[in-house]
Amino acid sequence: MRKFHIAYLLVFAPVLMGNDTDDYSSAMSALVANSLPVCAENQYLTYASGGLACREVVGAMLNVPDCNKTGQLLTYTKGSEIGVYTCVDKGTESLDAADITLINSTYTKLQSFKTTINSLMPGSKASVAKYCGSYTTPVNGAITGNNGVTGVAGAANLCQTVPACGAGARMCTVYDMYNSVVFGAIPATLAPSWVHMISWQHNSTSQNPTANGLADNCSGFTYPTGDKFWYGTTVEWKTAVTGQKALHFASGPNVVRCSDTKPIACCK
Structure with a gap:
């Protein structure tokens, strides 16, 4: 889990940085780290007070489940300012109608491009009249x-x-x-x-x-x-x-x- 915690921080650094700073913009400065602290199982590597530190994420602000079960994926759903993370079995996530329409129209375009590309390939030109x-x-x-x-x-x-x-x-x-x-x-x-x-x-x-x-x-x-x-x-x-x-x-x-x-x- 420690490697996962470190990777997680890199994605959600703006949220975690906001825990220890009054102004998000004040935290936007160069960070040079010669070493990384080793965090416990229940801790995440965060940016705080100009450096990196191990800290527990508490409260309702964020809850990242540990998807240990075979075949499950960590899934994010935008439901609030931060969103919700859940473990979902493969193949059970659904798409809305707009996403399905976009995928189908894109697929149709790709198929038409394939036809055009094939017609331009060597050996696929129309035969000459004889x-x-x-x-x-x-x-x-x-x-x-x-x-x-x-x-x-x-x-x-x-x-x-x-x-x-x-x-x-x-x-x-x-x-x-x-x-x-x-x-x-x-x-x-x-x-x-x-x-x-x-x-x-x-x-x-x-x-x-x-x-x-x-x-x-x-x-x-x-x-x-x-x-x-x-x-x-x-x-x-x-x-x-x-x-x-x-x-x-x-x-x-x-x-x-x-x-x-x-x-x-x-x-x-």
Whole structure:
């Protein structure tokens, strides 16, 4: 019990110091102790008259029970200026409704943080889109899907009818084709097929309007002719002059016209 008494003093020093001083503030001075007195079983180490002394705590001011029973915990309940200390069996202490609500809401927040953290961890990023097949019926630069929509949404609708692709498929971008080669999802050969590209590499004053990213994708694949001097971009997977397979992208005025008809390269 002596070690417990010493630890207890450190927590409740303001109360104990108040026993021997007229003004609490007057006791707030530096204390240097070269040795500690050895207190009896019924005494506590206290601060008094500028030093440390052993003293019994008497009266109704404070009563700290000795929780000797196995499985009991010393519990403090704020019931007065000082409070009440009791021995409580483990598991019998209850929480009020506000504490329970706070714990539950905090737990919910922690769970949401866990989901966010897991999504940011290495290896948990969303998979990249890769080539899944081609919509083989040739279409021009104004691609209309079975949903009646003309443009990239219409192209996505047609790609979703490709058996190897299904729901979620869309027209490949030039970057999807790069990923397809890197991850081994490219077929042995791929004939020139429409892909989506925005590069602003072949702008001219003849285009209407100019410098807007519409020239190399047939205005979002809504444009089937050539009067606005727009064009599209196609991809091939074939042997290069080096003798090795490589991606061949074609684009530019009089190279890939929006009036040309091509299959659609589909990715998912």
